[in-house]
Amino acid sequence: MSRYWGHGGPYETWVDCLRRWAAEENPRLDTLPRLAQEDFPAETWERFALHLGEALDTRLKAWADRLTEALLAAPDEFSAGRELAQARAGLLTVRAVAGHPGLPESLRSTFRELVDSQIKDLQQQLERRLDDLAAANGSDPRWVEQRRRTLRDNALTATLMPSVPGAADDPWARTHAADRPRRRVITD
Numbered sequence: 001m002s003r004y005w006g007h008g009g010p011y012e013t014w015v016d017c018l019r020r021w022a023a024e025e026n027p028r029l030d031t032l033p034r035l036a037q038e039d040f041p042a043e044t045w046e047r048f049a050l051h052l053g054e055a056l057d058t059r060l061k062a063w064a065d066r067l068t069e070a071l072l073a074a075p076d077e078f079s080a081g082r083e084l085a086q087a088r089a090g091l092l093t094v095r096a097v098a099g100h101p102g103l104p105e106s107l108r109s110t111f112r113e114l115v116d117s118q119i120k121d122l123q124q125q126l127e128r129r130l131d132d133l134a135a136a137n138g139s140d141p142r143w144v145e146q147r148r149r150t151l152r153d154n155a156l157t158a159t160l161m162p163s164v165p166g167a168a169d170d171p172w173a174r175t176h177a178a179d180r181p182r183r184r185v186i187t188d
Contacts, residue, residue: 010034010035011039013032014048022059024059034101035102052097056094056097059090059093059094067087067090071083071126077146077150080147081154095116095159098111098115119157120157120160123151123157126156127152
């Protein structure tokens, strides 16, 4: 990543990385420099926010297009559920960029809220489309309900749940081999 530091400083490093990330080149984001509010004048931050917003928008649109195609091609609910689960990984990447620790807190929170709002909206759109299908003549109501269950069981909004480090301390969140009764193995 050292090639980024040779030209326009931290601003150019970020902008170049965002452009490459939007083009799905997947550059390393963990080596981006920290930006502080006092680093640049307000006009520069406005331009930077446009770059960040465009990159996030580009990735989200491409992600949504791929998800829509995959859901339409899914032959069964297991496949649809798998596509939704895999799609969440793409959303986690977008949320990670929006909330990158190298960004000033105000920018992080603003863009994370925007991305989270779009994720909620997409989940609602998918469910509304099912409502439209259910209302249309010729749609199998069993299929619509199965797909609705798949959408809810594999909700995109699950990416919005904070991953709390202490969550593993929840006794329902793990299995305890020592707490389970031993099984008897009967052999002849």
